[in-house]
Amino acid sequence: MKSHSSTLLAEVRTFRQNHPDVRYVDLIALDIPGHFYGKRYPVEMLEKVAAGSPLKLPQNAVLLGAQGGLFKIGDYCFNDGDPDANRRLVPGTLKPVSWESQPLGQMLITSDGTEAPIEFEPREVLAKVLERLQHKGIHPVVAFELEFYLFDKKLDNGFPQFARDPLSEDADDQPNLHIERLTRFGDVLDDMAQTAKDQGIDITVITAEIGPGQFEINFGHLDDGLRAADWAALFCRSTRGVALKHGYRASFMAKPYLQYPGSGMHVHVSLYDGAGNNLLAAHQQQPLRHAVAGCLELLPHCMPIFSPNHNAFRRLGGTVNAATRASWGFEDRDACVRIPESDPRNLRIEHRLASADANPYLVLAAILVGLEHGLEAKREPIPPLNEDRNSGTDFPVDMLDAVRAMRHQPVLRDKLGGEFVDVYCENKRQDHLAFQQEIHAREYRWFL
Missing domain, CATH: 3.10.20.70 (Glutamine synthetase, N-terminal domain)
Known part of the structure; x- marks a missing residue:
């Protein structure tokens, strides 16, 4: 001490x-x-x-x-x-x-x-999962990817406005993947990246995403899961602050536009033993299949973590690369659990379901518990999307259904902690009910 x-x-x-x-x-x-x-x-x-x-x-x-x-x-x-x-x-x-x-x-x-x-503190929940895995000789390596939107700093009657292109002064309302968008918004993006680096965060790839004013930032791989989640949390804070300084509003809201892609939190996870061997690649990648099966089995019960609010559920099954069912596949961005092409040393899963505004500590804890459960249960997964485009299992698409699915799941109660599960589910249930306690103008238009 x-x-x-x-x-x-x-x-x-x-x-x-x-x-x-x-x-x-x-x-x-x-x-x-x-x-x-x-x-x-x-x-x-x-x-x-x-x-x-x-x-x-x-x-x-x-x-x-x-x-x-x-x-x-x-x-x-x-x-x-x-x-x-x-x-x-x-x-x-x-x-x-x-x-x-x-x-x-x-x-x-x-x-x-x-x-x-505090049993229900998000960082403590993740710390306990990582400690248990370490005692079992399992050492995760983790990398987060976060998508976000830039909006004009001023809202229009509470609604977001497209970010203004600093070169043309016009609204950046064209969805694209063009590299020129990185140039047009280079000042604010460079400041975001440098500010993150000043926080000790390893920023790697910056991508102009499909939505208007939408970008993605990738972080380096870390063998410290707590620090990886720290990076994701701190990046959201600094990015919002830098955007305001430049006259923009940065948001990690899951689905700000119905007609454009939502923003996700993608998490890459590989597992190693104490000697540095990739556990997922052993025995002709059989552990990988078991780990995937565990993730998919628990995924429907983790939806309050992956989609933590009413808006986050809007992102599911929408436009580009947003899964509608618990699925997996090799090099398939329509899958919840994607297996990127890699050599055996770097074999990993990419968990793509969580929204960008989810809690990174809890998202990583839920993913690791799924992998851990799969390695222990040793079950075969459902067919990958590469073999059957209809493969997949249903998951809740409403917060109240999701909370009911999570609250009594025995594996989650055991591995995340029963006290945390109870507190988290009740927090989400009451938050959702509080959100519903307002009559929207649309209701008057339809039913008055």
């Missing part, structure tokens, strides 16, 4: 030396809906925390709904006295914030690794 504190203290002091104009640091963590919460600390107080002073925040901050409200979930929030819970600083995440109007820093905090971790 002393060595750990010394490392953190050195990190804070080095940061202060390199950024003497920074007076405050945002200590942030991701809640269940995927929003950051936290506190803004004077940098001198951060040194005390790094040296071992307690860092406490309300436990129930993790339970906030999509709009920040609290729901009654068991005894949480209203019958528990709203207790504090210990958090700790995540080493290596203290970085400058360049998109704010004043010099600022930020650093991730978490309850995992404390004496009493």
Whole structure:
């Protein structure tokens, strides 16, 4: 513990030396809906925390709904006295914030690794899955890909407007994959990439996607699943901030336009043993088939994680490369689970179902549990789409059905934790019901 504190203290002091104009640091963590919460600390107080002073925040901050409200979930929030819970600083995440109007820093905090971790904190859920896999000699290597849209900074009566092409001043309303779009929006994209790199994120490929103003950013592969999910979470925060600085609004909303493709979170996962051998490639890739079968078996029960809100369900079965059933295939982007072409050393799955606004910690935890379950159950998967274009199993396409499918699934309760499953399902159920408590103008047009 002393060595750990010394490392953190050195990190804070080095940061202060390199950024003497920074007076405050945002200590942030991701809640269940995927929003950051936290506190803004004077940098001198951060040194005390790094040296071992307690860092406490309300436990129930993790339970906030999509709009920040609290729901009654068991005894949480209203019958528990709203207790504090210990958090700790995540080493290596203290970085400058360049998109704010004043010099600022930020650093991730978490309850995992404390004496009493919060069972339903997303980062803690993933940490437990990774720890269990490590004890079994399974070491994941992970890479995220995130799609997002750029919009004009100003909304039109609450509706998004197409991003303005900085060269022509016209709306970028032409869906395409043209490389020229990367040039036209080069200033903001370059700033997004550099800002992410300043956060310690390994940005690789940038793609102009099919939707108008839609882009995709790929991250490097990591043998640290927690850090990979940290990157995805931090990238969303910095990208929104950089976009506003350039006069745009960046959104990871799953389906902002009905007529254009939605935005997804694609996750590449390979599994290795302690000697560095690819577990999926062994025995003529039989473990790969087992892992795929496990993913597909649990996928219908993980839909509240992969599609975490009403809008995310709109993305499914829509336009390009959005699956309508739990399926898999080799080099097939219509599949939920795609097997990219690769050599045996790099054999992996690409899980393509999650929406871009899903919680990256929980998405990765759900995928890893599916792979783990498949390797243990050793079942054969359904035929790949390459052999049968109609292959696939149904999954829920409505939040309430999805919550019912998840709540009592025994494998998920065992491997993700029964307390987490109960809390998460109730959070999503109540969030969905709260969303429904508004009469849209269309209802008056149709039924008044």
